[in-house]
Amino acid sequence: MKSSLKWAALALGIVAALPTAAQAHRAWLLPSATVLSGEDPWITVDGAISNNLFYFEHFPLQLNGLTIIAPDGETVEAENAHSGKYRSTFDVRLNKQGTYKMxxxxxxxxGSYKLNGETKRVRGTAAEPPVIPAEATDVQIRQALRRIETFTTVGSPNETALTTSGIGLEMVPLTHxxxxxxxxxxKFRLLLDGNPAANVDVEVVPGGLRYRSQLGDMKVTTDADGVFSVTWPExxxxxLQAMVRDENGSIPGTQRTSTYTVTLEALPQ
Amino acid sequence: MRKGIFFALSGVFATPAMAADLTVTVEIPRLDVAEYHRPYVAIWVENPDQSLAANLAVWHDIKMRNNEGTKWLKDLRQWWRRSGRDLEMPIDGLSGATRPVGEHEIGFTTDAAPLDKLPAGEYRLVVEASREVGGREMLRIPFQWPPAAASSQEIRGEHELGRVSLTLKP
Structure with missing residues (x-):
């Protein structure tokens, strides 16, 4: 009972945080390593929502929607999942050689609607859409899709886990x-519902802000094929995050926001 | 019959036109540190575009149970990227135990792998060292293969490697 209450509170907190996510809070997964060797290594992954990267300072990332895809395309379970005050964490046993996607x-x-002069707020999901009375006016429903990813590889990188779902905003790596x-x-390609997402801004922010005075962020834009490129300064x-707003919500005519977020590691030469 | 063998052999040696020797000396420096472990070292030959031309030696912990010493091979970052991650270590003739402080010499000739298959061209010798609870260092020495004349080049590391030399003999 207690834990289900806690999860409900977490879910509400995250939904509440969503509208402002673009302005301030950043959601992320942070793997303990992205390049590994050996036969049976593990990684531990942190998940949090914070202002500054990559610090635990605001809210844990709820792990309800976590999927881990192994190098052979199978899904594997997270181990030792835990949610604390400022971060969630889970471990992944990497007993297959190749690339994992988390x-x-x-x-x-x-959204909201007006009924008898009163504004009512509603929440829901595509599976359980908010109930709007027939006589309601000023109906405004917004749908938010989000995908937060990171990758890690044991041994030689492979492509199997990089397959996309065709739902919302996703990234197809052209560079592994x-x-x-x-x-x-x-180089990477952004897809919206499986099609190249052209002319989309991608924000690139390096971690470690605590030890710098400037954010050091970069903005790049996808080309006609949805492709963007980043040269890692160090x-x-x-x-990285990109967002697309359109009118393709699962309730016809409603606005939809699709967000894609990924944590990537650039290594020294 | 004898003639047949002669032609077969000359066919094997046809690619690198002549026999040559390549000798690498790597010094593992003595370090004044609280906790010292012998470094992992990879020695290889790269093409001008940094792709792998030939692996010469990898010194890593080959004695640990369950091949656990392979866990740190990725710390030889450049070697791992260019070659190591595609290999199943340990490999006979390539893997060797980590070496103690001092100078270590390894020699190769065109009579045997991997130099028997190295085409003529521009290359760089690369030596990369990475030490547990320590740092990493990588040194490069450019050379022409096969050598036109005997030569010896030397470079000195500052952190994890001491003197590294490359001696070529036609």
Whole structure:
């Protein structure tokens, strides 16, 4: 009972945080390593929502929507999952050689309508849409899709886990996401519902702000094929996010926000 | 019959036109540190675009149970990227135990792998060292293969490597 209350509170907190996410809070997964060797290594992954990267200072990332895809395309379970005050954490046993994808996905609807002069707020999901009375006016429903990812590789990188779902905003790496090095250019393609997402801004923010005075962020834009490129100025963890607003919500005519977020590591030469 | 063998052999040696020797000396420096572990070291030949031309030696912990010493091979970052991650270590003739402080010499000839398959061209010798609870250092020495004349080049590391030399003999 207690824990289900806690999860409900977490869910509400995150939904409440969503509208302001673009302005301030950043959601992320942070793997303890992205390039590994050996036969049976583990990683531990932190998940949090914070202002500054990559610090635990605001809210844990709820792990309800976590999927881990192994190098052979199978899903594997997170181990030792835990949610604390400022962060969630889980471990992944990497007993297959190749690339793992970790993704936290979520979908929610929120909005409001007017009835008898009163404004009512509603929440829901695509599966359980908010109930709007027939006589309601000023109906405003917004749907939010989000996908937060990171990658890690044991041994030789492979592509199997990089497959996309065709739902919302996603990234197809053209440069392997665990083969990134300072000073080198990497290319990625953004897809919206499986189609190239052209002319979308991507924000690139390096981690470690506590030890710098400037954010050091970069803005890049996808081309007609949805492709964007980033040259990593130095080695480190980077946070990338892109967002698309359209009118393709699962309730016809409603606005939809699709957000894609990924944490990538560039290694020194 | 004898003639047949002669032609077969000359066919094997046809690619690198002549026999040559390549000798690498790597010094593991003595370090004044609280906790010392012998470094992992990878020695290889790279093409001008940094792709792998030939692996020469990898000194890593080959004695640990369950091959656990492979866990730190990725700390030889450049070697791991260019070659190591595609290999199943340990490999006979490539893997060797970590070496103590001092100078270590390894020699290769065109009579045997991997130099028997190295085409003529521009290369760089790369030596990368990474030490547990320590740092990492990588040194490069450019050379032409096969050598036109005997030569010896030397470079000195500052952190994890001491003197590294490359001696070529036609």
């Amino acid at each position: 993704a936290v996905t979520g979908e929610s609807m929120m 996401p665990n083969d990134l090095f300072a000073g080198e250019e990497a 080695a480190g963890m980077y946070w």
